[in-house]
Amino acid sequence: xxxIYVSPHLDDAVLSAGGLIYEQTQAGQPVEIWTMMSxxxxxxxxxxxxQVLHYQWGFPTAEEAIRGRRAEDEAAAAIVGAKTVHxxxxxxxxxxxxxxxxxxxxxxxxxPVDEEAGLPDQIAAALSARLQPDDQVVCQFSVGRHVDHVxxxxxxxxxxxxxxxxxxxxxxxxxxxxxxxxxxxxKESLQAVTETGFRAWLEAIQAYKSQLSxxxxxxxxxxxxxxxxxxxxxxxxxxxxx
Numbered sequence: 445x446x447x448i449y450v451s452p453h454l455d456d457a458v459l460s461a462g463g464l465i466y467e468q469t470q471a472g473q474p475v476e477i478w479t480m481m482s483x484x485x486x487x488x489x490x491x492x493x494x495q496v497l498h499y500q501w502g503f504p505t506a507e508e509a510i511r512g513r514r515a516e517d518e519a520a521a522a523i524v525g526a527k528t529v530h531x532x533x534x535x536x537x538x539x540x541x542x543x544x545x546x547x548x549x550x551x552x553x554x555x556p557v558d559e560e561a562g563l564p565d566q567i568a569a570a571l572s573a574r575l576q577p578d579d580q581v582v583c584q585f586s587v588g589r590h591v592d593h594v595x596x597x598x599x600x601x602x603x604x605x606x607x608x609x610x611x612x613x614x615x616x617x618x619x620x621x622x623x624x625x626x627x628x629x630x631k632e633s634l635q636a637v638t639e640t641g642f643r644a645w646l647e648a649i650q651a652y653k654s655q656l657s658x659x660x661x662x663x664x665x666x667x668x669x670x671x672x673x674x675x676x677x678x679x680x681x682x683x684x685x686x
Contacts, residue, residue, distance in 0.1 A: 445473070445474075445578045445579070445580060446473075446474045446475070446476055446576065446578075446579045446580070447465075447468055447473055447474070447475045447476070447579075447580045447582065448475075448476050448478055448575065448579050448580065448581050448582065449461060449465065449475065449476070449477045449478065449526075449582045449610075450478050450480065450571065450581060450582065450583050450584070450596060450600050451477050451478065451479045451480065451584075452479070452480055452481055452584065452590070452592040452593045452595075452596040453479065453480075453481055453482070453535065453592060454479050454482050454513040454514060454516065454517040454530075454652075455513075455516070455517065455520070455652045455655050455659070456479075456584060456593070456612065457477045457479075457582075457584075458477070458517075458520045458521065458524065458645075458648045458649060458652075459613050459614065459649060459652075459659070460584060460610050460611060460612055460613040460680075461582070461610050461680050462520070462523075462524050462644070462645035462648045462649060463524075463637035463641045463642050463644065463645035463674065463679070463680055464610075464635045464637060464641075464679070464680040464682075465477075465524040465525070465526050466523075466524040466525060466637075466640075466641040466644040466645060466648075467635065467636070467637055467638065467641045469524060469525030469526060470525065470641070474527070475524075475525065475526040475527070476526060476527045476528070476529055477517070477521055477526050477527070477528050477529070478529040478531065478571070478574070479517065479528070479529070479530050479531060480531050480533050480567055480570075480592070480596050480599075481531075481533050481534060481535040481536070481592050481596075482510065482513070482514060482517075482530040482531060482532070482533075482535075483510070483531070483532035483533050483534045483535075484506070484507055484510050484511075484532070485506050485510075485534050485535075485538035486506075487505060487506055487507070490506055490538070491537060491538070491546040491549060492546075492549070493537050493546070493548070493549060493551070493552075494506065494537040494538060497509075497537060497658065500657060500658050501513075501654040501655065501658070502654055503654065506538065509654075512654060513652075513654060513655070514528075514530055516651055516652045516653060516654060516655070517530070517652075519651040520648040520649070520651035520652060521648070523644055523647050523648040523651060524644055524645065524648050529574070531567075531570055533563075533566075533567060533570075535592065536548045536552055536591050536592050537552065539560070541557075541559050542559065547559065547560065548591060552590050552591055552592070553588070553589055553590060553591065554591055555589075555591065555594070556591055556594055556595050556598075560595070563595055563599075564595055564596075564598040564599040564602055565599070565602060566599075567595070567596060567599035567600075568599045568600070568602040568603055571599065571600065571603060572603060575603070575605075580608060581600065581603070581605065581606075581607050581608065582607070582608045582609070582610055582682065583596070583597055583600040583601070583607050583608070583609050583610075584596070584597060584609070584610055584611075584612045585597065585609050585610070585611055585612060585622075585623075585626040585627070585683075586612060586626075587611055587612040587615045587616045587619055587622045587623060587626060588612055588615025588616070588618065588619050588622070589619075589622075590612075590615065593612060593615075606684065606685075607684065607685075608682045608683065608684050609626075609627075609630070609682065609683045609684065610680065610681070610682055610683075611623060611626075611627075611681065613670065613673075614659060614660045614666055614669065614670075617660075617669045617673075627683050629685065629686070630683040630684060630685055630686065631683065631684060631685075631686045632681045632682070632683050633681070633682050633683070633684070634677065634678070634679050634680075634681050635679045635680050635681070635682055636678060636679040637674060637678070637679045637680055642671075642674050645670070645674075646667055646670065646671075649666070649667065649670070650663070650667075
């Protein structure tokens with residue numbers, strides 16, 4: 445039985461559940477992190493928003509950005525003992541409409557546009573082709589409403605199989621009011637994370653060197669917020685429908 449963490453981007457699964465992934469792999473359970481939006485865009489598909497982000501991340505081209513982020517993901521996953529699978533769907537910052545305009549030129553927190561109504565089905569088909577009957581699938585709630593998180597959740601829920609959910613970090617730190625509506629009607633299973641697992645989690649997060657400056661107010665603030673959450677709960681929650 446594998447645990448499959450479906451990650452919208454090249455960091456989401458480890459950010460949200462790295463300590464739990466470590467505990468699972470240490471217990472001998474096979475864990476894989478499947479990142480959906482990790483494809484290589486053509487160089488001409490670089491929006492002004494993508495250019496700004498590439499500059500922040502320290503990558504001069506889109507190819508180097510994706511290649512570098514994939515390498516960071518592999519390094520982080522190795523720290524917590526997981527295998528990585530990188531699928532070729534494009535991050536929203538690279539996606540264009542049929543007329544060539546940028547679908548998410550104004551930001552990544554806009555709702556999915558009608559033109560992408562078929563994208564969840566495409567992602568679901570790619571997942572279904574790889575999943576085995578006994579796999580335990582973990583999906584993110586899409587707290588924070590990043591368009592790619594919303595799209596991936598819709599895709600996973602199209603699979604028609606039992607799912608586990610985890611809370612998107614660090615978005616839940618900025619939008620705590622969204623956690624209760626997302627978990628309503630579900631039962632939480634608190635998964636213990638040891639001190640060793642917690643340290644491995646923090647080390648894995650820091651492997652995403654290019655991303656730390658853009659995913660939270662500061663790297664130190666992110667690590668402290670995770671430290672407080674772990675100290676208060678003693679682990680990481682997984683939810684599922686009762």
